[in-house]
Amino acid sequence: MSKGKGGKRVIEVDALARVEGEGALYVRLKGDRIEQLRFSIYEPPRFFEALLEGRDYSDAPDITARICGICPVAYLLGSSQAMESILGLAVSPEVRALRRLIYCGEWIASHVLHVFFLHAPDFLGYDDAIAMAKDHPEMVKDALRLKKIGNALLETIGGRAVHPVNLKVGGFYSVPERERLLTLRDDLTWGMETARALTLRVSSFDFPTLEQDYCCVSLHHPDEYAITEGRLVSDRGLDIPIDAFEQHFDETHVDHSTALHGRMRGREAPYLVGPLARYNNNREQLSDSARALAEAAGLGARVANPFKSIVVRMVEVFYAFEEALRLVDGWTPPAAAAVEGPVRAGQGSGCTEAPRGICYHRYVLDREGRILKARIVPPTSQNQPQMEADLRALVQRNLALPDDELQWLCEQNIRNYDPCISCATHFLRLTVERDARSTRA
């Protein structure tokens, strides 16, 4: 909707489709200058942190898993690891492998949903996936099947795909038989090959021009592409254990958003988490075939164009299928599904690579194992300042575009981050105001 208002142009859209949650983008232009740009997500107040306080430590995985229907495993594992560090529990290699395997399922389901049902329509010029399916039914059907296989992994190991119930502090309530996991083999093989073909397809999209000087933050593990564990690193030299997170990062309130904005202490510029950051920090830890696919898809050693995050997501989908196959083939059930130990007071943290980036947890327990304090830092709040910086750069270099095209580009860029719902919200409103001297007025 466009209306005149005292010499200014005002554009308002009711909702920004295909972004999770509720938020708003407001842009005010004066001449060729951005006078103000605010991107805000209305994050539910720290509802879950408050909900956890006073409860037993063993409740944390199930409760925090309800924060997000797309990435429950990130919350299940982050909280479990924090509790394990407090209780001094070390999980078996088999439990570790099974955790990585279910996490592969989460990456597949989440990434495929975002790439094909929310983001690809932007690149191919469709309003939504339904319109896209009219012209590309086979691609959409393949994507549906990939997503389903991701969910099958979650169901087989987690008991169900949404809010898996089989994970606990110390491991699992029960572990699947080897034969049960092997039944997934054919689907995983199909998924890997299909993901390879679709990565190349996605890499042929047209990518808007934007290069950003990101400070990439992710987990890093010397022997594997980090998902469930590692040290926290940046490409600017940060290299810290997870329990030092809060010495280096914090979250601040900003006036225009109820969500907290992540910040790296001592650094003015924002930082980036998520697929691009992971790829830039951990490309060497990808498998040879995933690295070869990245190269065939035109990704160099470093990706600085946020619009190419869709290609990186697909490389990660391919890798997750390949990794899942490797883990299924090597799976032998452990002697015990979980490790247990006496309760004790203390403080501990956990962090994993959720599909959207690092998700940090810290808990303080009393002697009875009751939660005195919970702190959860989801990826979307960490990426918000960087999203604003991207939008500012994008608007600045595309001022000459008509309002509707500028809006499209902004929405597409917001979706580059796959901003999350429950760590975020509902509706997104976009407002662009241009005064009489601006390019388009």
Place this chain on the structure above:
Amino acid sequence: MPGQRARDLIIGIGDRLRGDDGAGPAVVDRLRKYPRPLPRGVELREHWGEGTALMAAWEGRRRVVVVDAVAPAGSPGAIHRFGGEKMPPAGLFHYSAHRFGLAEAVALARELDALPDDLLIYGIEGDRFNQGARLSAPVASATRAVVQTIVDEWWRRLG
């Protein structure tokens, strides 16, 4: 898994921790506790409303009933019924967990010829969706009405 699944499915969509968004799960709870047992071949399921997962859930089913909360429009507790040619407009269920939600799943499934033979949707208009809130009184009342309708109309047809 295909082959083992019930022919018919009743799905309650929503988030129990977000006020009236819990209308769908509340209907599932009431049906579970209903004095008359569920007909054979009918599965009850709580769902969070992500569209592609919904499509997978109803794949190969004969009849599917879906209950979900609808965004406020001035009449909390109002019940909207969709089925056959009359399907919900995109965005109606936007309080569901995901922007690719129920309405989008119906439209995409129709495009790909993947709709169940018989799909009936009840939308219950919500009032408050804040985290930690309980069902509002009009919505709680509407969930009872929807349960009664499902039992009256569907117990005969399902199974």
